[in-house]
Amino acid sequence: MTTQDKSVEQNLQELSQSNQGRRSINAEFNGSKDNNNDYGTVNLLEETNISNKEESCSCKGEKQQKKYIYTIGRVKTRFPDASIENEYRQLLMLKNDTANKTESQVFFEILKENNYLARELCWTFSIENIETYFILPRNPLDYAKLVESLNPNNDNLKETKESNNDNLKETKESNNDNLKETKESNKMDGRIDTDILIGEMGPIAPPTFCSGLILPIIVFDQLYSFNTDQLINAISKPKDLEEESFKNTAKELFERIQQIADNLGATDEHRALNYLSVRYSRIYNLVTEMYAQDYSLQEITVIPSRLIGSRKVLDPIFVFVNRKTDVQEKYFVRVDVTGKYPFLHTKLTRFYDRI
Numbered sequence: 001m002t003t004q005d006k007s008v009e010q011n012l013q014e015l016s017q018s019n020q021g022r023r024s025i026n027a028e029f030n031g032s033k034d035n036n037n038d039y040g041t042v043n044l045l046e047e048t049n050i051s052n053k054e055e056s057c058s059c060k061g062e063k064q065q066k067k068y069i070y071t072i073g074r075v076k077t078r079f080p081d082a083s084i085e086n087e088y089r090q091l092l093m094l095k096n097d098t099a100n101k102t103e104s105q106v107f108f109e110i111l112k113e114n115n116y117l118a119r120e121l122c123w124t125f126s127i128e129n130i131e132t133y134f135i136l137p138r139n140p141l142d143y144a145k146l147v148e149s150l151n152p153n154n155d156n157l158k159e160t161k162e163s164n165n166d167n168l169k170e171t172k173e174s175n176n177d178n179l180k181e182t183k184e185s186n187k188m189d190g191r192i193d194t195d196i197l198i199g200e201m202g203p204i205a206p207p208t209f210c211s212g213l214i215l216p217i218i219v220f221d222q223l224y225s226f227n228t229d230q231l232i233n234a235i236s237k238p239k240d241l242e243e244e245s246f247k248n249t250a251k252e253l254f255e256r257i258q259q260i261a262d263n264l265g266a267t268d269e270h271r272a273l274n275y276l277s278v279r280y281s282r283i284y285n286l287v288t289e290m291y292a293q294d295y296s297l298q299e300i301t302v303i304p305s306r307l308i309g310s311r312k313v314l315d316p317i318f319v320f321v322n323r324k325t326d327v328q329e330k331y332f333v334r335v336d337v338t339g340k341y342p343f344l345h346t347k348l349t350r351f352y353d354r355i
Helices: 008-018 044-051 053-058 082-094 103-113 115-120 140-148 155-174 176-187 228-234 243-258 268-279 282-292
Strands: 068-078 122-127 130-137 194-204 216-226 295-304 313-322 328-336 343-350
Touching (some): 068 216, 103 140, 130 140, 130 194, 216 228, 243 282, 268 295, 268 328, 282 295, 282 313
Antiparallel strands (some): 068 122, 068 194, 194 216
């Protein structure tokens, strides 16, 4: 059986066992200690079975359906206990090149240089600056992705600044138009500020998992980290649209989708919208085009598709209202959310209400 084929529970158990000694056992979830370890480990699989005992009995033998996650937020870290925190402090004392660096830069470099410490930390995922999930990689090699998501440095930004400093001198000698372009291109680069997490929902973490913090655990298969401005800048813009207006509109739409009430990326509706916001640039073109025609985006709704079949297909609908006449226009796109990775079923087109 390959790693990808393993169940969430199996991987949680393996990850828990691979970090023996990191968590003290809690009798509420585990009645006995590990014979090979004075502290024991939290058996997440057993904890899940206990906490969901009544639910399991009520399902009458039916297999519980997997719950997939496609969420947008930020990866953060916590020290699970004083031991790990002091280990970090000792590594910090041994590190020589810390002068003129921020705390985030030093923290990232120490994790980069000491892989074992990254595996000992608690990794959380924050949505709208609120810690929402604990996250664990299905493949242990993906701890490298978690560490890289904390990278406060941007090589492109550094190179841009260096090249732009040289260009600035030449620009001052030549003309102000090039100076304006240089500043605008420099503005579009920046640090990582957004993460996309794709995976499966696991159990609720017990209090002993990370300093008493109780959150659902996500076992992720894919993690993307990027800068929002760079994402917007990479979207192809129609030739007839004004660039500055397009970028402002695209960024506003991206933020609006994230701020939809309770968008934790755990429901099929939110998974579909989050998928579109990072994988389907046509929605940004549409909104900009409608703004140019004096329409405002009234709402974004998601309904089950009229296509009834064995797969789960949703219709995100973008509702526009003319600012002068109150006339509505609706457009929709079909997204298949049956599996872990949503995909486009039908391209963007006009939506007509049933009569």
